[in-house]
Amino acid sequence: MSGKLQKAKGFKKSRTGMYVSIAASLFGVVGTVKRGREARREGDTLQLIDVAVSAAGIVTGVALLVRELRRGELHDVLADD
Secondary structure, three states: OHHHHHHHHHHHOOOHHHHHHHHHHHHHHHHHHHHHHHHHOOOOOOHHHHHHHHHHHHHHHHHHHHHHHHHHHOOOOOOOO
């Protein structure tokens, strides 16, 4: 496997990759909030439950990513040559 391909595979576990993953997760909040407002306006309980479960998933995902960042066991694959 080429060196560049190996770097690309390790990107998600790098510090930069973790920040990108956190940003992507937080970007999902926008859609979840919109769905929540719409569900509340319509009085749709089932959709509100779905939004709550989605929000819990986002919070859990971000918490896991932050924990990995705090552990500091990440490699900066972009800086390695």
